[in-house]
Amino acid sequence: MTAVAAVRVPQRAFALDLRAVKIVVQRDLIRTLQDRTRFVAALVQPLLFLFVLGSGLGSLTRGATGSLDLKTFMFPGILATSTLFTAMFSAVSIVWDREFGFLREMLIAPVRRSSIILGKALGGATVATTQGILVLALAPFVHVPLTVGLGLTLLAEVFLLSFTLTALGLAIVSRIRQVQTVMGLMQVLLLPLSFLSGALYPLSNLPTWLSIVVRLNPLTYAVHPVRTAVFNHLQVSDSVRALLNPPITWNGWIVPTWLQLALVASIGLSLMAVAVRQFQQVE
Amino acid sequence: MTAVEVRGLRKSYGEVEAVKGVDFDVAPGETFGFLGPNGAGKSTTIKILCTLAKADGGSARVAGFDVATQRNDVRRHIGLVFQDPTLDTYLSAEMNLRFHAELYGMPRETVAPRMEQVLRMVGLWERRTSKVLTFSGGMKRRLEIARGLMHSPRVLFLDEPTVGLDPQTRASIWDYIHELRQQEQITIFLTTHYMDEAENCDRIAIMDEGKLVALDTPAALKATVGTDRVTIRTADDQAALAVLEDAVLTPDGIVISVEDGESYVPRLFGTLGVPITSVSISRPSLDDVFLSYTGRTIRDSEQAPARPVMLAAMAGRR
Ligand SMILES: Nc1ncnc2c1ncn2[C@@H]1O[C@H](COP(=O)(O)OP(=O)(O)O)[C@@H](O)[C@H]1O
Ligand SMILES: [Mg+2]
Numbered sequence: 001m002t003a004v005a006a007v008r009v010p011q012r013a014f015a016l017d018l019r020a021v022k023i024v025v026q027r028d029l030i031r032t033l034q035d036r037t038r039f040v041a042a043l044v045q046p047l048l049f050l051f052v053l054g055s056g057l058g059s060l061t062r063g064a065t066g067s068l069d070l071k072t073f074m075f076p077g078i079l080a081t082s083t084l085f086t087a088m089f090s091a092v093s094i095v096w097d098r099e100f101g102f103l104r105e106m107l108i109a110p111v112r113r114s115s116i117i118l119g120k121a122l123g124g125a126t127v128a129t130t131q132g133i134l135v136l137a138l139a140p141f142v143h144v145p146l147t148v149g150l151g152l153t154l155l156a157e158v159f160l161l162s163f164t165l166t167a168l169g170l171a172i173v174s175r176i177r178q179v180q181t182v183m184g185l186m187q188v189l190l191l192p193l194s195f196l197s198g199a200l201y202p203l204s205n206l207p208t209w210l211s212i213v214v215r216l217n218p219l220t221y222a223v224h225p226v227r228t229a230v231f232n233h234l235q236v237s238d239s240v241r242a243l244l245n246p247p248i249t250w251n252g253w254i255v256p257t258w259l260q261l262a263l264v265a266s267i268g269l270s271l272m273a274v275a276v277r278q279f280q281q282v283e
Numbered sequence: 284m285t286a287v288e289v290r291g292l293r294k295s296y297g298e299v300e301a302v303k304g305v306d307f308d309v310a311p312g313e314t315f316g317f318l319g320p321n322g323a324g325k326s327t328t329i330k331i332l333c334t335l336a337k338a339d340g341g342s343a344r345v346a347g348f349d350v351a352t353q354r355n356d357v358r359r360h361i362g363l364v365f366q367d368p369t370l371d372t373y374l375s376a377e378m379n380l381r382f383h384a385e386l387y388g389m390p391r392e393t394v395a396p397r398m399e400q401v402l403r404m405v406g407l408w409e410r411r412t413s414k415v416l417t418f419s420g421g422m423k424r425r426l427e428i429a430r431g432l433m434h435s436p437r438v439l440f441l442d443e444p445t446v447g448l449d450p451q452t453r454a455s456i457w458d459y460i461h462e463l464r465q466q467e468q469i470t471i472f473l474t475t476h477y478m479d480e481a482e483n484c485d486r487i488a489i490m491d492e493g494k495l496v497a498l499d500t501p502a503a504l505k506a507t508v509g510t511d512r513v514t515i516r517t518a519d520d521q522a523a524l525a526v527l528e529d530a531v532l533t534p535d536g537i538v539i540s541v542e543d544g545e546s547y548v549p550r551l552f553g554t555l556g557v558p559i560t561s562v563s564i565s566r567p568s569l570d571d572v573f574l575s576y577t578g579r580t581i582r583d584s585e586q587a588p589a590r591p592v593m594l595a596a597m598a599g600r601r
Pocket of ligand 2: 326442
């Protein structure tokens with residue numbers, strides 16, 4: 001046996017925190033690769049929505065969507081909401097880690113807690129975005145003319161959305177100790193979030209109550225930019241555009257896309273801060 | 284510099300006073316054992332020393348750093364093996380160690396050699412690519428020890444390193460700990476509620492209901508409760524009794540109380556003048572020590588009164 005390797009942990013705090021973030025993300029990716037079943041299963045529901053509901057209801061709505069296939073209209077919403085489950089699952093996995101003890105290994109390390117939490121959020125966003133790539137590959141089948149520019153824009157928006165969603169999940173689960181509890185909670189949360197985001201229907205001509213709830217749902221501001229990006233690449237008449245992708249307005253004022261994205265980003269960062277604070281108090 | 288320095292440490296969980304003001308020092312390179320029944324406050328003390336829990340009073344320094352104000356410095360210089368498992372069982376042994384190396388910011392070039400060194404030490408090198416969920420309880424515990432050593436800590440904390448393992452595995456874990464003491468310049472701080480394991484330590488602190496009731500080497504502790512008893516059978520007991528002082532004849536043979544049985548017996552053979560047919564030495568056990576300090580055996584304190592406390596401790600850990 002060789003002499004004791006003189007390994008002492010160095011002091012460069014920032015570089016250390018960066019390595020911590022990276023390894024936490026890397027672990028999430030490895031775990032995802034190992035659990036491909038879950039990764040694929042998470043795609044089943046959005047695909048059912050897109051191809052089954054989209055085709056089935058398509059015949060009903062043909063008059064209303066003009067020349068546009070209902071599936072084309074639904075695609076951006078499906079792309080955005082397909083990340084919901086995966087992003088949330090990443091947050092749930094931290095409860096899993098707590099139940100099986102591994103969270104303690106992470107929390108006892110000589111790095112800032114925020115690095116661990118940031119790693120978790122980025123990990124969730126990365127896995128969800130990878131899933132987004134798979135959904136994106138379906139674009140040609142629903143008549144969305146995918147260009148490199150559009151693809152990158154969509155993935156960036158999906159990344160932002162799933163980062164915020166994972167941060168939301170982390171803020172929620174920080175005090176929960178059992179996987180069962182949190183699974184139930186997520187079920188209750190996910191469907192309303194996506195149903196009330198305008199992912200599955202246009203924001204025009206909504207009943208007042210729904211149009212208010214939709215505007216209060218942060219997810220709306222993540223779905224809308226995705227759909228706008230897609231519609232910018234479609235050849236459709238102004239009337240169809242006004243019907244299917246109307247701008248979001250606050251009291252008549254049109255909310256620009258950059259503001260929507262900034263809103264989603266700041267909500268994500270705030271939720272991260274909440275999650276970090278919560279985990280700081282955990283023993 | 285002392286490896287661990289504890290002064291007036293106290294900690295309560297609501298009504299329960301888990302640690303009621305303890306003081307002790309652990310010297311560098313020492314193997315120091317905390318012995319006490321379930322609920323004595325051992326894990327709580329370790330958690331405070333490892334910066335996982337905040338003390339309500341008193342102070343503690345580990346590897347020269349204050350556990351309350353220099354948390355990350357303390358964390359960098361200690362290794363931890365908890366009572367409950369903290370491995371990612373879906374990852375390979377190797378990946379668990381790599382994760383640890385990154386979190387502790389080990390210089391990249393040292394990771395691979397160090398990993399091989401610690402995995403060989405605990406006999407898991409051949410299994411390094413297996414997922415941890417295929418490991419037995421003893422292998423997992425050994426992997427945790429290897430991981431705790433990965434970043435070359437100055438002090439290794441082991442909370443009940445052998446609890447829940449079968450006797451053979453317990454013995455092998457101890458072999459690894461002994462080997463470790465020889466190979467690394469490391470201070471080991473461990474807790475146990477097994478008397479026989481405490482014997483392996485250089486010094487033992489006996490903890491009971493949140494207080495230290497005794498602290499010394501195993502030999503010295505045992506010396507406080509009595510002397511060795513040498514029992515011999517001879518060809519002519521009466522002749523032997525006539526020569527021996529402080530000896531009594533019992534149905535088991537002649538029993539002699541002496542300070543140090545091991546050096547006494549060879550002398551006895553030389554001086555007795557009567558043929559000896561059998562010899563046995565029995566020493567006071569740590570059980571006797573625990574009994575004399577707390578008024579009951581460690582087994583008694585595990586049972587009846589401590590039961591609810593123990594359950595609460597288990598619930599409290601999650
Ligand atoms: N997190 C906790 N919350 C409440 N009580 C606790 C907690 N941890 C330990 N205790 C209590 O503190 C006492 C000491 O527990 P512990 O330090 O785990 O003992 P030991 O490790 O010696 O078995 C017990 O009475 C236990 O119930
Ligand atoms: Mg304990």
